[in-house]
Amino acid sequence: MSGPGHSGKRPTPCRFFTSGNCVYGDNCRNLHQTPPQSALQNPYQNGPHPMDDPGMDDMSTGGPPMGGGGDQYFNATFNPAPGSNMNDFSPFRRGRPRSAVGQLSQSAKPFIPQGPMDSLPNDFAALNLASGMVKGGGEFNPVQQPSLPHSSSTPSFAALSNMFNQPPPTSTPVNHVVNNGGTLPFPSGLSPNHSPGISPTGSPHMFRRNPNPSMGPPHRQATIPQKQVAGSAIHQENVGGTTYFYNPDEFTPQSEGLTLPPFTMFHSTPAYLKHMKLKGPPTFFMADEIKAVLLTRQALSYAACDPAINPGMEVPQEVDNYDSLVPLERSPPPNAPIKSILGYPSTCYKATHKKEGTLYCLRRIHNFRLNPSLNSKLMTLVDTWNKLYHPNIVQLREAFTTKAFGDSSVVVSYDYLPGAETLMAQKFTAIQPMNGFTNEFGGNSRNFNSQGGGGVNGPGSKAPTETEIWSYIVQLCSALRCIHGSGLAARTIEPTKILQFGKGRLRVNCVGVMDILTLPTMDQGNLQNYIQHWQQEDLTGLGRIVLALACNSALAVQSQNFNHAMEMVSRNYSADLKNLIGYLFDTRKPRSVNDLMPMIGARFFTQLDHAQLRGDMLLSELSKEVENGRLTRLMMKLNCVLERAEFSMDPAWSETGDRYMLKLFRDYVFHAVDDQGLPWMDMSHMILCLNKLDAGVPEKIVLSSRDETSVFIVSYAELKRQFTQAFHELVTAGQPVGFT
Numbered sequence: 146m147s148g149p150g151h152s153g154k155r156p157t158p159c160r161f162f163t164s165g166n167c168v169y170g171d172n173c174r175n176l177h178q179t180p181p182q183s184a185l186q187n188p189y190q191n192g193p194h195p196m197d198d199p200g201m202d203d204m205s206t207g208g209p210p211m212g213g214g215g216d217q218y219f220n221a222t223f224n225p226a227p228g229s230n231m232n233d234f235s236p237f238r239r240g241r242p243r244s245a246v247g248q249l250s251q252s253a254k255p256f257i258p259q260g261p262m263d264s265l266p267n268d269f270a271a272l273n274l275a276s277g278m279v280k281g282g283g284e285f286n287p288v289q290q291p292s293l294p295h296s297s298s299t300p301s302f303a304a305l306s307n308m309f310n311q312p313p314p315t316s317t318p319v320n321h322v323v324n325n326g327g328t329l330p331f332p333s334g335l336s337p338n339h340s341p342g343i344s345p346t347g348s349p350h351m352f353r354r355n356p357n358p359s360m361g362p363p364h365r366q367a368t369i370p371q372k373q374v375a376g377s378a379i380h381q382e383n384v385g386g387t388t389y390f391y392n393p394d395e396f397t398p399q400s401e402g403l404t405l406p407p408f409t410m411f412h413s414t415p416a417y418l419k420h421m422k423l424k425g426p427p428t429f430f431m432a433d434e435i436k437a438v439l440l441t442r443q444a445l446s447y448a449a450c451d452p453a454i455n456p457g458m459e460v461p462q463e464v465d466n467y468d469s470l471v472p473l474e475r476s477p478p479p480n481a482p483i484k485s486i487l488g489y490p491s492t493c494y495k496a497t498h499k500k501e502g503t504l505y506c507l508r509r510i511h512n513f514r515l516n517p518s519l520n521s522k523l524m525t526l527v528d529t530w531n532k533l534y535h536p537n538i539v540q541l542r543e544a545f546t547t548k549a550f551g552d553s554s555v556v557v558s559y560d561y562l563p564g565a566e567t568l569m570a571q572k573f574t575a576i577q578p579m580n581g582f583t584n585e586f587g588g589n590s591r592n593f594n595s596q597g598g599g600g601v602n603g604p605g606s607k608a609p610t611e612t613e614i615w616s617y618i619v620q621l622c623s624a625l626r627c628i629h630g631s632g633l634a635a636r637t638i639e640p641t642k643i644l645q646f647g648k649g650r651l652r653v654n655c656v657g658v659m660d661i662l663t664l665p666t667m668d669q670g671n672l673q674n675y676i677q678h679w680q681q682e683d684l685t686g687l688g689r690i691v692l693a694l695a696c697n698s699a700l701a702v703q704s705q706n707f708n709h710a711m712e713m714v715s716r717n718y719s720a721d722l723k724n725l726i727g728y729l730f731d732t733r734k735p736r737s738v739n740d741l742m743p744m745i746g747a748r749f750f751t752q753l754d755h756a757q758l759r760g761d762m763l764l765s766e767l768s769k770e771v772e773n774g775r776l777t778r779l780m781m782k783l784n785c786v787l788e789r790a791e792f793s794m795d796p797a798w799s800e801t802g803d804r805y806m807l808k809l810f811r812d813y814v815f816h817a818v819d820d821q822g823l824p825w826m827d828m829s830h831m832i833l834c835l836n837k838l839d840a841g842v843p844e845k846i847v848l849s850s851r852d853e854t855s856v857f858i859v860s861y862a863e864l865k866r867q868f869t870q871a872f873h874e875l876v877t878a879g880q881p882v883g884f885t
């Protein structure tokens with residue numbers, strides 16, 4: 146033995162896998178060392194060898210190729226019991242297709258719809274809709290569920306076993322092997338010569354290969370609570386808020402007759418998403434694109450303003466129930482025109498709600514005085530908007546007056562959408578034409594509407610595709626349908642008040658602000674007429690946005706450009722789009738958002754398909770990460786126990802008893818060395834061992850003390866028991882926060 150932690154010595158070397166253990170464990174012998182003919186003919190069996198996939202590296206950590214990294218192991222595929230007809234498919238496979246299926250896969254092409262109107266993307270980045278739920282104006286009211294406790298969302302194996310009504314894995318006693326002159330009490334069938342457990346030879350797929358007695362009966366769907374309907378054989382059961390009535394005699398769970406493993410693992414990208422292209426090679430971690438979006442949002446959520454660096458950014462310490470205010474836009478240059486809503490300058494801030502800790506966007510309307518007699522009307526108005534939840538509307542939370550800014554301001558609080566940009570900034574940024582380039586509509590004036598604001602697209606910016614425009618139309622129509630259906634009008638359908646949050650996802654912003662600003666002057670008796678008028682204006686606003694998008698210029702909506710703009714639309718886009726714009730601009734008769742539905746027609750299905758496909762994709766990406774969170778918690782707990790300086794007045798607590806075994810296990814997992822005594826770091830080995838510990842499997846491993854005088858043979862089940870016990874001692878003595 147050479148060096149500390151030698152218990153992690155390598156198994157018989159694999160002829161392919163030269164740096165670290167072969168991830169195929171026992172199958173390595175079959176596949177790589179003496180490959181049987183069947184294995185060669187069937188490259189899908191147990192997936193591709195990691196060395197076959199050089200591009201599969203860990204993008205997030207810059208770690209080793211996946212073959213040498215952690216997750217390859219967990220994607221070794223299902224090894225069916227001999228004689229069974231079940232086959233499984235490896236992720237990201239390469240090589241020759243197998244015989245029968247190979248012919249199929251050669252002839253089968255990825256699904257690429259060929260339609261006259263739109264086509265489904267097979268590019269992940271092109272999916273620009275996220276599915277959402279509609280409360281209020283929509284048909285589907287999501288039930289407000291209390292958030293899951295941390296442990297339920299990423300369950301431990303014990304919790305999982307409970308959920309499936311399976312007993313947790315049984316523990317096996319530790320077998321001490323002391324080589325300092327003592328006897329070697331090996332249990333039956335266990336000898337040091339064929340001591341198993343040098344991971345990853347013992348694959349968790351042993352559970353699939355050998356039905357494991359500790360796995361218990363096949364699990365049933367979680368059935369809590371379950372009760373018999375009085376006087377009948379019918380049982381009543383509530384699953385996730387839905388009540389089912391059924392006769393148990395007729396109930397056959399999908400898993401009946403099968404054994405399920407007592408652990409969870411990411412399997413592979415599901416077949417129904419294989420046609421989706423990801424930028425870069427497939428990995429077993431969340432796609433970089435999604436990661437980048439999420440990380441940017443998180444960073445922006447934590448952004449703070451530093452008045453020392455930006456002297457113009459002074460903000461009050463707190464405003465009403467909010468603190469940590471950060472302006473969302475830079476202070477304008479001194480001579481810049483003041484932007485305003487109905488003549489009132491407005492400023493947006495990110496702010497934290499003091500009690501909830503949630504981030505909100507505060508829109509401050511400067512110098513706006515509201516007569517206290519209107520307070521109750523303000524509250525009613527805010528309440529009405531607050532009840533409106535829609536995935537294409539930025540929800541209004543509350544409104545209040547304040548003097549915190551040194552004047553009398555009204556502040557309206559909205560959901561904060563980190564990184565959201567206005568449609569104006571996204572599509573109509575007024576970049577000065579360069580090198581003689583001029584937009585078809587000429588000039589660079591910012592005149593989207595008569596109130597000012599707007600501009601032309603920057604040089605070289607591409608006009609949106611027809612599919613993109615229809616996607617915007619569907620989203621904005623959906624928002625308007627919800628607002629108008631609730632007897633309200635948005636009054637902010639213009640590019641500066643529409644936010645793009647996420648790729649292609651629009652939300653109508655600033656809802657309710659105009660209502661608040663016009664509250665003092667509004668004749669309440671005539672409100673219905675006003676609302677109908679504003680609803681018509683919303684539709685005209687939609688028409689202007691669509692026209693500007695189609696012409697790639699905000700100037701297209703100016704009356705002198707209108708005919709020319711419509712010509713451009715008929716030249717470049719379908720007659721349907723032109724008709725829709727024509728309808729929205731036709732103010733001679735009352736228009737309704739519902740009349741737009743037939744014009745959208747089957748394109749609606751394209752949007753629905755996109756949203757569903759994106760939902761599938763995100764869920765698949767999520768399933769990769771779900772296991773990582775569980776292992777992080779496990780490692781946190783392990784580190785709470787290991788090498789603890791002092792506990793319970795006992796400086797040696799973490800070095801003795803059960804904890805000592807855990808320390809050796811830590812060495813075995815993380816401090817293994819190779820034959821030359823060099824660090825041997827194989828992520829697959831680490832993940833595998835941690836998973837086995839979490840599962841408490843009966844498999845045994847050999848742990849050696851650092852001075853190599855003692856060797857222990859211990860099962861993961863026993864290690865798990867010791868670990869649970871040690872951590873429990875800490876929990877009972879201390880005040881853990883966040884651990885469940």
Ligand SMILES: Nc1ncnc2c1ncn2[C@@H]1O[C@H](COP(=O)(O)OP(=O)(O)OP(=O)(O)O)[C@@H](O)[C@H]1O
Pocket residue numbers: 473474484485491492493506539559560561562563564565566567569598641642644654
């Ligand atoms: N709810 C929100 N969440 C996150 N950012 C927001 C939110 N509302 C607005 N913003 C951001 O705040 C900034 C200012 O928003 P605002 O609506 O004032 O746009 P604007 O282009 O300045 O409009 P105007 O020209 O009418 O002032 C924009 O960058 C916008 O992206």
